[in-house]
Amino acid sequence: MLGYLTKRLISLTLSLAVASLVIFAVVEIAPGDPAAYMLGINAQPDTLAALRSELGLDQPKAQRYLSWVTGMLTGDFGTSYTYRAPVAQMIAERLWISLPLALYALALAALIAFPAGILAAARRGRPADLAVMAGTQLGVAIPNFWFAMLLVLLFAIKLRVMPSGGFPGWDEPLDALKSLTLPAVALALPQAAILARILRSSLIDALGEDYIRTARAKGLTRWQALRRHGLRNALIPVLTILGLQFSFLLAGAIIIEQVFYLPGLGRLIFQAISQRDLIVVESVVMLLVFAVIVVNFLTDLAYAAVDPRLRR
Structure with missing residues (x-):
């Protein structure tokens, strides 16, 4: 029974790791810029760049993925772009x-x-x-x-x-x-x-x-x-x-x-x-x-x- 339980736990961990990669990749390749959506089509480039920096969207995707995963492991899901509230609370x-x-x-x-x-x-x-x-x-x-x-x-x-x-x-x-x-x-x-x-x-x-x-x-x-x-x-x-x-x-x-x-x-x-x-x-x-x-x-x-x- 212990061996069966160990195998299932390993499978669970690997499944979660693969799922996190797939979810992040699929969401990131979706068209549209959250900052541009929030500011509208008439937003100035410098304002758009400032908001992207504030939201962390200007960081490399690998860094954003690692920050997201490590945050989830500690219970920090980040902050909503739209509501500016903790995602975990929402x-x-x-x-x-x-x-x-x-x-x-x-x-x-x-x-x-x-x-x-x-x-x-x-x-x-x-x-x-x-x-x-x-x-x-x-x-x-x-x-x-x-x-x-x-x-x-x-x-x-x-x-x-x-x-x-x-x-x-x-x-x-x-x-x-x-x-x-x-x-x-x-x-x-x-x-x-x-x-x-x-x-x-x-x-x-x-x-x-x-x-x-x-x-x-x-x-x-x-x-x-x-x-x-x-x-x-x-x-x-x-x-x-x-x-x-x-x-x-x-x-x-x-x-x-x-x-x-x-x-x-x-x-x-x-x-x-x-x-x-x-x-x-x-x-x-x-x-x-x-x-x-x-x-x-x-x-x-x-x-x-x-x-x-x-x-x-």
């Missing part, structure tokens, strides 16, 4: 919205998908299975932003039981959770549909294994064999999907945050790209990549917990 403020939203949506997706997937596998070929598969097909097909607008029309405008957008802050936890409910449901629906289909397929494969037939021969019902023996062995592909879904929910909620006017990380990176605020774009994208890699690392550890063969 990220921390937005993370307290995007992270709970992602966790909330993932929990809803799991609560929907696990019972649906298990029911479909246990009732394969029966009306319950057909109903679940039809529902998951619909969930995959419906765009989440369109579903989000339907939720707003129904629950916020017609029934007036949920807020249509905005975020009141965590001073009132119930109001904050209420404001995240519709966005979380909109994000959870397609993820729950995907997860339920993967779980059903994995469970059906597990039910065809010899150890399931042996369990049935010993007197266990189909449901008991599925719950005691099939479910754990079917979890490895499900854990992979869960890890990928959390990463997607954390990084890919830009449209949903726009629909519900949530000041999260997705909205921050959208604004930073439109304003050519390079340091914010680099730092937020690197943070999201770090989250994806760490979640994959934790997923690998969960594999080892589920499958004892990996510990050797």
Whole structure:
């Protein structure tokens, strides 16, 4: 187990190093000058040069990369070109919205998908299975932003039981959770549909294994064999999907945050790209990549917990 953990840690470190190089290179080659964007098209050359010097844009790219990386290692993400505020502070403020939203949506997706997937596998070929598969097909097909607008029309405008957008802050936890409910449901629906289909397929494969037939021969019902023996062995592909879904929910909620006017990380990176605020774009994208890699690392550890063969 120690060797497996060491290999995964080395892979994590190398992945972060390569990701930082790629992110910096891609953002730097993007067209446009942040200083020229801030000052406008009529800016004087000496004023433009002074602002570039103040922002550190006149330094060699290698020096800027090293300063950015070493700063991140110490918790200093730099200063926003546009807002003239510490990037770390901006990220921390937005993370307290995007992270709970992602966790909330993932929990809803799991609560929907696990019972649906298990029911479909246990009732394969029966009306319950057909109903679940039809529902998951619909969930995959419906765009989440369109579903989000339907939720707003129904629950916020017609029934007036949920807020249509905005975020009141965590001073009132119930109001904050209420404001995240519709966005979380909109994000959870397609993820729950995907997860339920993967779980059903994995469970059906597990039910065809010899150890399931042996369990049935010993007197266990189909449901008991599925719950005691099939479910754990079917979890490895499900854990992979869960890890990928959390990463997607954390990084890919830009449209949903726009629909519900949530000041999260997705909205921050959208604004930073439109304003050519390079340091914010680099730092937020690197943070999201770090989250994806760490979640994959934790997923690998969960594999080892589920499958004892990996510990050797």
